[in-house]
Amino acid sequence: MSFRLGLTGSIGMGKSTTAAMFADEGCAVWDADAAVHRLYSGAAVPAVGAVFPNAIVDGTVSREALKQIISSDSEALGKLEAIIHPLVRQDRARFAREAEADILVFDIPLLFETGSRDEFDAVTCVTVSPEIQRERVLARGTMTQAQFEMILAKQMPITENVALSDYVVVTDTVDHARTQVRDVVADIKRRMADA
Numbered sequence: 001m002s003f004r005l006g007l008t009g010s011i012g013m014g015k016s017t018t019a020a021m022f023a024d025e026g027c028a029v030w031d032a033d034a035a036v037h038r039l040y041s042g043a044a045v046p047a048v049g050a051v052f053p054n055a056i057v058d059g060t061v062s063r064e065a066l067k068q069i070i071s072s073d074s075e076a077l078g079k080l081e082a083i084i085h086p087l088v089r090q091d092r093a094r095f096a097r098e099a100e101a102d103i104l105v106f107d108i109p110l111l112f113e114t115g116s117r118d119e120f121d122a123v124t125c126v127t128v129s130p131e132i133q134r135e136r137v138l139a140r141g142t143m144t145q146a147q148f149e150m151i152l153a154k155q156m157p158i159t160e161n162v163a164l165s166d167y168v169v170v171t172d173t174v175d176h177a178r179t180q181v182r183d184v185v186a187d188i189k190r191r192m193a194d195a
């Protein structure tokens with residue numbers, strides 16, 4: 001039986017970068033945002049198109065169009081979540097059934113917010129100061145300040161994520177994060193050996 005480790009944290013705090021470090025340590029990684037990307041170019045197109053016809057561009061769900069819609073309609077993100085989250089859960093369940101590594105890592109931005117904690121043996125939270133978070137997100141140039149604030153408002157404060165997590169990875173530098181990831185993997189392996 002594989003160990004199921006949830007990986008969460010606020011927008012731009014380093015989930016994907018940290019997930020890649022877990023993969024480097026031999027863990028199998030499932031990424032919720034990547035699942036959403038797959039769904040937007042396939043299975044989610046009819047359902048999203050039925051509610052937001054303007055979001056469909058060239059037969060796929062356009063993230064740019066969605067961001068415009070979300071910016072001008074405060075209920076749009078909630079409606080989008082109601083369509084997407086059940087499909088994301090199905091994708092995750094399939095991965096959990098089929099993956100074969102000793103440790104499975106699930107990179108999920110809204111892990112606690114969606115009430116998923118009980119599906120994991122432990123949870124790691126990534127964290128960095130709000131100043132660095134803002135700087136990193138805005139430096140990507142994919143979101144306006146207002147869009148960033150809107151996403152942030154939908155997420156639990158990072159202090160609560162940290163308090164609810166079994167492990168914390170501070171993503172101030174790559175080397176520091178990698179050391180902490182190795183410590184987490186070593187601790188999980190000890191727990192698995194003792195079980």
Ligand SMILES: CC(C)(COP(=O)(O)OP(=O)(O)OC[C@H]1O[C@@H](n2cnc3c(N)ncnc32)[C@H](O)[C@@H]1O)[C@@H](O)C(=O)NCCC(=O)NCCS
Binds near residue numbers: 010066077085152155
């Ligand atoms: C709002 C959208 C269009 C922004 O797309 P964009 O490519 O700019 O950003 P990306 O998808 O990489 O998301 C960046 C980060 O925003 C945060 N985020 C995304 N959606 C949400 C949400 N519904 N609530 C809170 N935070 C969110 C996460 O931390 C995520 O890692 C896109 O995130 C989306 O379609 N969201 C709805 C689906 C969803 O809830 N995804 C969250 C994981 S299941």
Ligand SMILES: Nc1ncnc2c1ncn2[C@@H]1O[C@H](COP(=O)(O)OP(=O)(O)OP(=O)(O)O)[C@@H](O)[C@H]1O
Binds near residue numbers: 009016170
């Ligand atoms: N440990 C680290 N040290 C320095 N920079 C980092 C570290 N981890 C992540 N970063 C940088 O922070 C930015 C966001 O990282 P990443 O994409 O991994 O975050 P994320 O939480 O997956 O983002 P999102 O919520 O938008 O999906 C990137 O520019 C990345 O290079």
